[in-house]
Amino acid sequence: MIVKKEEERSLEIVITEEEINKKVVQLGYLISQDYAQAKELVIIAVLRGSVYFAVDLSRQLTIPFTLDFIGISSYGTSSDPLGIVRITKDLDTNIAQKNVLLIEDIVDTGLTLNYLLKNLRTRNPLSLRVCTFLDMPGRRIAAVPVDYRGFEMSDMFVVGYGLDYNERYRNLKVIAVLK
Numbered sequence: 001m002i003v004k005k006e007e008e009r010s011l012e013i014v015i016t017e018e019e020i021n022k023k024v025v026q027l028g029y030l031i032s033q034d035y036a037q038a039k040e041l042v043i044i045a046v047l048r049g050s051v052y053f054a055v056d057l058s059r060q061l062t063i064p065f066t067l068d069f070i071g072i073s074s075y076g077t078s079s080d081p082l083g084i085v086r087i088t089k090d091l092d093t094n095i096a097q098k099n100v101l102l103i104e105d106i107v108d109t110g111l112t113l114n115y116l117l118k119n120l121r122t123r124n125p126l127s128l129r130v131c132t133f134l135d136m137p138g139r140r141i142a143a144v145p146v147d148y149r150g151f152e153m154s155d156m157f158v159v160g161y162g163l164d165y166n167e168r169y170r171n172l173k174v175i176a177v178l179k
Contacts, residue, residue, distance in 0.1 A: 011177070039099075041063060042065065042101070043103060044070055046069075046071075050104050054067070085112050085115040085116075094123075100120065100129070101130075102117070104133070105133050105163055109142065110144040113144045134152075136153050
């Protein structure tokens with residue numbers, strides 16, 4: 001992404017590209033070890049933010065898997081985090097009796113993830129685990145499991161590596177705070 005000079009001054013890098021790459025390799029190794037005996041693994045990437053992470057992570061896996069996507073839309077405001085959640089793109093794969101790894105870009109309040117996990121559990125997966133790139137446990141409203149996490153962060157608004165502000169900055173190779 002070409003960043004204009006005035007935008008460059010408004011970005012403060014908090015996680016470098018090297019740190020991201022190292023963490024993705026570590027997670028890929030750990031997940032590959034944990035699922036080494038699994039017969040069928042379905043990776044579900046939550047659109048759109050997790051796509052960059054899911055692709056990089058999947059390239060580090062040494063086990064067989066299938067990849068699917070689910071789209072989620074949350075309606076609400078920052079002052080009303082209890083907005084409405086709906087599925088905008090459903091799975092193409094039947095996950096019944098399969099091991100499922102859900103890939104998220106960020107878990108903060110946990111409300112969207114809680115909704116998604118309840119929905120996926122009704123489809124009778126053999127197992128259901130969560131891997132998130134960023135985890136902000138200080139913002140939790142709903143208790144949700146996070147089995148694999150890239151980075152734990154305090155409460156800050158960040159962009160890059162799939163995370164956006166008004167659909168911009170997703171393709172930054174770093175995580176940055178907009179000043």
